[in-house]
Amino acid sequence: MIDVRSLRRLGTSMRDGLRGLRQAPLVFLMSVSTMAAGLLMLSAYLLVVQNMRTVLETAGADLTLVAFLTPGEPDEAVVADLAARFGGIDSVDSVTFVSRERALSRLREDLGSEATILEDMRENPLPASFEIQLIPEARTPEGVRRVASRLAEADGVDDVRYGEAWVEGYARVLRALEWIGAGFGGCLMLVLAVIVAGTVRLAVYARSDEIQIQRLVGAGGLFVRLPFYLEGALQGATGAGTALLLLWLAFSSALPSAGEAVQLLLGRAAPSFFGVTEIIALILLGAGLGVGGSVLSLVYIEESP
Amino acid sequence: MIQMYHVDMRYAGGAFGLRDVSLHVERGEFVFLTGASGAGKTSLLRLLFAAEAPSAGQVLVSGRNLSRLSSSQVPQLRREIGVIFQDFKLLGERTVFENVAVTLEIAGASRREIRARVWSILKRLGLGHRLDHRPRALSGGEQQRVAIARALVNDPPLVLADEPTGNLDPDLARDIMDIIADAHARGTTVIVATHDPTLLERYRHRLLVLEGGALVQDNAPDSYPGSVRRAVSTSA
Structure with a gap:
């Protein structure tokens, strides 16, 4: 006391x-x-x-996971299904679909004056993809790896990239x-x-x-x-x-x-x-x-x- | 106030400080403790303020059994005992006022109470003009009066004085003893260890004589007329 x-x-x-x-x-x-x-x-x-x-x-804040879909034009139903699946993952903040055309136009923008090299191509070589961003708490190497493996498991996904080696x-x-x-x-x-x-x-x-x-x-x-x-x-x-x-x-x-x-x-x-x-x-x-x-x-x- | 039953005290090397000492000191009593150097006077006093522990027997001070006192209870016991040392034990870096205030600060007194009581006792002991001086600026007699003020400022029920006049000339010794006697007159139990026969004859209180750590005489104040010098010199 x-x-x-x-x-x-x-x-x-x-x-x-x-x-x-x-x-x-x-x-x-x-x-x-x-x-x-x-x-x-x-x-x-x-x-x-x-x-x-x-x-x-x-x-981590800039980090975007990109899930490339299998080559060829994706079916609309598949795209909708994948968008719903990816959006349902806990750590995912936003899901953006990038069509093959959108990917090509981005590439054109990136190439600028050198975009002429694309004119010789008879068809669009780029696959459609989903760009996925994570909530801040999940932006750790472990969190990114976990979501990447969930994305890769989905049917219709060919490859997942996120700059893993550097991170x-x-x-x-x-x-x-x-x-x-x-x-x-x-x-x-x-x-x-x-x-x-x-x-x-x-x-x-x-x-x-x-x-x-x-x-x-x-x-x-x-x-x-x-x-x-x-x-x-x-x-x-x-x-x-x-x-x-x-x-x-x-x-x-x-x-x-x-x-x-x-x-x-x-x-x-x-x-x-x-x-x-x-x-x-x-x-x-x-x-x-x-x-x-x-x-x-x-x-x-x-x-x- | 003090009861000792068959108390032995041995130092670390095995030498006896006290041997089979039994005694009672009533509340309000004044007791002289005498004997040659090494007779056990200081050992007995140190036992009473728990600076040493008995090797055998029981020591009771104010109803507390010192053998059963835990280390956390020792400070409380010491706050109820005023101890005066031959070598004064003053704090060299502190003023006279601060040296006396230490006792009250440790007891947790308020600043106002500390100021009032320290001022009052220093004035009573003739040191009112020395409040801000350091001990080294004082004479031996003044230093001893500061030490006494520190011991008495808390109005302790028990005062232990170990050769309080040992280093002082006879006039100063008388002054010091008068101050201690004055505290006794106000009801304090006092034990003074001294080997100065002049003091013993002049003040005439109960006289305990120690020899080789044993209590060899316990004289009532009126039972040793003319024998003081003999008692002290015999024990020496």
């Missing part, structure tokens, strides 16, 4: 944490710099992965990067927590007299530990904030001169920085790492008399 006195104790304990920072600003600064360096690496990596994911999403290859690279990021990020976070633990331990040694006296006059374990947790959280959050600021500066200053490389990686997708949610999440991650480090270094305080 939290009563007024406990809340006041909490307030005092937090003030003690800020007092600790004022007493040893250099240690705080060193720890923040180390945290910032580590989190800069991590957030830069996450930014690359985030942008690559955007590419996949952009590709799946890119998704594989992205997945690998995410896994590498998880491993690399995990190791980095552990290292950062240990660094904070070391810094907090220094602060504990520096303030061991104070801790001893507080305990002698009746301070509970939480009252003693809370200032250090707060200190760790502030170190982590400030480190993360600094890392994000540096990354943003690098992002906005390097982007204009790295246009071609970025385009090669991202294609038509515009490079973007973290949104508010990601920024808050990274700052909270920094704070969490700081608290984790403090917990690591303070375990023994509970046992001392």
